[in-house]
Amino acid sequence: MIISIASGKGGTGKTTVAVNLALSLKDAQYMDCDVEEPNGHLFLKPQIEDSISVGIPVPEVDKSRCTYCGECVRVCEFNAIVVIKQKVLIFPELCHGCGGCSYICPVGAIEEVEREIGIIEKGKAGNIEFVHGILNVGEPMAPPLIRTEKRFINNHKTVIIDSSPGTSCPVVQAVKGSDFCLLVTEPTPFGLNDLKLAVEMVRKLGIPLGLLINCSDIGDRKVWQYCETEKIPILLEIPADRRIAEAYSRGIPLLEELPENKKRFQELYYEIEKEGRRRENEATDCNQW
Ligand code: SF4
Ligand code: SF4
Numbered sequence: 001m002i003i004s005i006a007s008g009k010g011g012t013g014k015t016t017v018a019v020n021l022a023l024s025l026k027d028a029q030y031m032d033c034d035v036e037e038p039n040g041h042l043f044l045k046p047q048i049e050d051s052i053s054v055g056i057p058v059p060e061v062d063k064s065r066c067t068y069c070g071e072c073v074r075v076c077e078f079n080a081i082v083v084i085k086q087k088v089l090i091f092p093e094l095c096h097g098c099g100g101c102s103y104i105c106p107v108g109a110i111e112e113v114e115r116e117i118g119i120i121e122k123g124k125a126g127n128i129e130f131v132h133g134i135l136n137v138g139e140p141m142a143p144p145l146i147r148t149e150k151r152f153i154n155n156h157k158t159v160i161i162d163s164s165p166g167t168s169c170p171v172v173q174a175v176k177g178s179d180f181c182l183l184v185t186e187p188t189p190f191g192l193n194d195l196k197l198a199v200e201m202v203r204k205l206g207i208p209l210g211l212l213i214n215c216s217d218i219g220d221r222k223v224w225q226y227c228e229t230e231k232i233p234i235l236l237e238i239p240a241d242r243r244i245a246e247a248y249s250r251g252i253p254l255l256e257e258l259p260e261n262k263k264r265f266q267e268l269y270y271e272i273e274k275e276g277r278r279r280e281n282e283a284t285d286c287n288q289w
Pocket of ligand 2 (some may be wrong): 058059075076077078080081094095096097098099100101102141250
């Protein structure tokens with residue numbers, strides 16, 4: 001089962017939930033897809049065994065062949081290539097590595113060269129199989145790195161994907177293909193606003209979802225009302241606890257500091273499984289009609 005953990009906004013405790021859910025299971029794979037700011041490793045402290053460089057193919061133009069016809073410019077959807085008089089300019093940071101320009105070039109003047117966008121590290125954190133992607137500083141191409149990282153999904157394990165916050169392309173790339181998406185939120189007006197956007201995104205992806213409300217004793221009751229109206233199951237509520245915040249600031253997983261919470265996370269996993277099965281059955285019933 002692949003469970004992605006997402007949140008409409010940052011700072012809701014998404015990584016805490018992802019890390020501790022992985023720690024509460026016997027045989028999990030934790031995959032940090034928050035490649036711009038991966039921090040699951042600060043808590044799990046994995047032993048890294050392998051590091052893989054990830055790049056995308058970007059064009060390089062052979063000036064001796066180029067006729068400056070501009071075909072490559074016309075095919076590029078991302079404005080990553082420009083022809084000015086007798087010059088072809090490439091903007092590698094804008095290039096998505098689609099290969100369209102080299103395919104279209106009538107004189108074969110474009111060669112593709114690899115540009116590194118980040119790395120993937122794999123290792124072990126106790127029983128947990130650990131994978132994270134690290135995007136190069138200032139690099140905008142997170143989705144291709146996440147796509148490559150997800151090739152390391154181990155289907156024999158319960159996979160916990162820690163996505164970045166928000167609803168942008170990297171989040172969609174991290175969440176899509178999951179069997180279930182757990183959204184983490186806080187019951188504040190900002191939390192609710194961003195939660196609505198996240199729910200919309202997950203529903204568009206056709207993934208069953210549930211909610212974990214962190215710091216459930218702050219703010220107002222609007223998140224509960226929204227969930228009732230939208231029929232979104234609330235799978236766990238965690239009240240604000242200074243000890244959790246302190247453990248977080250020291251890079252200590254909640255379950256290490258407060259092991260009595262292990263059962264709650266195991267129950268959360270069973271709820272997710274149950275909810276996932278219920279949605280599957282509903283879909284089968286609909287198909288039978
Ligand atoms: S399509 Fe090829 S020949 Fe035409 S401008 Fe681009 S690189 Fe030059
Ligand atoms: S590879 Fe694709 S994105 Fe990159 S410059 Fe060529 S057409 Fe544009």
